Amino acid sequence: MAIPVNPVYFSYVTHTLALISSIFVLVWCISFRGGLAWEHPDKTLIFNVLLRNKHKFRVICIHPVLMLIGFIILGGEAIISYKALPFEKPVKKLIHLVLHATALILGCIGIYTAFKYHNESNIANLYSLHSWLGMGVIVLYGIQWIYGLVVFFYPGGSHEMRRDSLPWHVLLGMFVYALAIGTAALGFLEKLTFLENSGVAKYGSEAFLVNFTAIFAVLFGAFVFFTAVSQPPPHDGYSAI
Ligand code: HEM
Numbered sequence: 301m302a303i304p305v306n307p308v309y310f311s312y313v314t315h316t317l318a319l320i321s322s323i324f325v326l327v328w329c330i331s332f333r334g335g336l337a338w339e340h341p342d343k344t345l346i347f348n349v350l351l352r353n354k355h356k357f358r359v360i361c362i363h364p365v366l367m368l369i370g371f372i373i374l375g376g377e378a379i380i381s382y383k384a385l386p387f388e389k390p391v392k393k394l395i396h397l398v399l400h401a402t403a404l405i406l407g408c409i410g411i412y413t414a415f416k417y418h419n420e421s422n423i424a425n426l427y428s429l430h431s432w433l434g435m436g437v438i439v440l441y442g443i444q445w446i447y448g449l450v451v452f453f454y455p456g457g458s459h460e461m462r463r464d465s466l467p468w469h470v471l472l473g474m475f476v477y478a479l480a481i482g483t484a485a486l487g488f489l490e491k492l493t494f495l496e497n498s499g500v501a502k503y504g505s506e507a508f509l510v511n512f513t514a515i516f517a518v519l520f521g522a523f524v525f526f527t528a529v530s531q532p533p534p535h536d537g538y539s540a541i
């Protein structure tokens with residue numbers, strides 16, 4: 301399946317949506333949920349944290365921010381790197397690999413912050429659909445990354461193995477990515493529902509901001525998909541595998 305549109309055009313929209321959803325989630329977490337420290341008596345703030353490291357730089361370290369910017373957006377940029385970047389194939393492969401690795405690491409740290417918040421507040425772990433899908437997503441993403449590394453990079457499979465694996469790599473990569481977008485949308489829904497149940501106005505500015513952040517994240521995911529399935533122009537030397 302290929303859409304006959306230059307993927308670079310789609311990628312401009314994708315980058316713009318990434319920027320908008322990143323700004324929205326940062327505004328939400330910093331202006332509305334302004335957090336405090338990695339260690340703090342108010343445990344809810346570990347979920348919405350501004351971490352000070354030993355050099356006194358403020359590092360934003362919160363579950364929604366890490367999961368959206370660190371995992372979803374970097375992962376999406378990794379997927380479209382083959383279509384959106386003007387480099388030679390080996391360079392794009394390295395960028396694809398490194399961006400996915402970074403997304404995976406930031407995703408794991410983001411999940412750790414959610415567990416840390418639950419454990420330090422005596423809240424049960426893994427009780428929600430969001431958390432079950434979230435664990436599934438991160439495990440599948442890790443398996444996909446290791447398989448991609450071993451088959452396409454180091455030590456690298458035979459030509460036949462790479463050729464036969466590629467359609468599965470693309471299909472399963474798209475699947476796990478779609479699942480990640482759905483999981484993030486559920487996360488926004490769940491958090492906003494908790495907040496509304498504890499007094500946040502249903503039609504207030506925070507509720508709109510959270511819902512629009514989720515909408516832009518879903519649109520970003522859609523444009524990652526459109527970019528990946530669009531057909532590059534024939535003259536740029538692109539060839540699969
Ligand atoms: C693909 C991205 C995401 C993944 C893989 C993910 C994964 C997880 C996991 C595994 C937990 C369970 C922690 C525990 O049980 O101790 C969790 C908790 C939570 N996450 Fe996410 N998350 C993602 C994005 C988000 C986003 C964008 C939000 C938006 C606010 C969010 C909100 C929450 C909330 C409110 C909890 C605590 C309640 C619960 O366990 O369901 N998550 N997340």
Ligand code: HEM
Pocket residue numbers: 379380382383393394396397400441442444445446447448449450452453466469470471472473474476477527528529539540541
């Ligand atoms: C969780 C991690 C990963 C995911 C979700 C993922 C996903 C994808 C997707 C969706 C595509 C299709 C892109 C397109 O058609 O433009 C793709 C292509 C590809 N990926 Fe991955 N990937 C991952 C990790 C890796 C790793 C670690 C490698 C090792 C180098 C790798 C090598 C490749 C190659 C060689 C292609 C084919 C590019 C082409 O069509 O020319 N991937 N990947």
